[in-house]
Amino acid sequence: MKFNYLINLITALLLCLTSASLLAADSSQREQIETLFRLTQMEKKIQESVDSIVQLQIRQNPQLAQHEKTIQDFFTKQIGWNALKNDIADMYMKTFTEKELEEINAFYITPAGQKVITELPQLVQQRNQLAMTRIQQNIGELQQLIGGQQPAP
Secondary structure (H helix, E strand, C coil): CHHHHHHHHHHCCCCCCHHHHHHHHHHHHHHHHHHHHHHCCHHHHHHHHHHHHHHHHHHHHHHHHHHHHHHHHHHHHHHCCHHHHHHHHHHHHHHCCCCHEEEEEEEECCHHHHHHHHHHHHHHHHHHHHHHHHHHHHHHHHHHHHHCCCCCC
């Protein structure tokens, strides 16, 4: 009986140590994610997205302008930084190891990494504009394909 008690005690201790080790690893990984969020200005970018969505809603539906604060509060509550931070952190924890996060942070802390953070949004916008322009220039080809006619070479 004492032997079983001893085995159970040792097992419980090992589980506690393993759990504590995993929690420490998770904590360290979470710290790397927090650093990444700071370096990439994630909170600011989320807020800018919320602001853009609100302004888009008002541009599409001008009568909503009188409710702008209510709309802003709603979107902030649903998709603002405080609403999404933990879920985004969980996504990063599932996607990147602690070592990968350290390497990513090591890049983003450099001048080149900071330039990527500031310039990438404009490059993405330019890329999207280029794609839209190309589609608009060649929409006739799609219309011909849909209409069953072969496009002109």
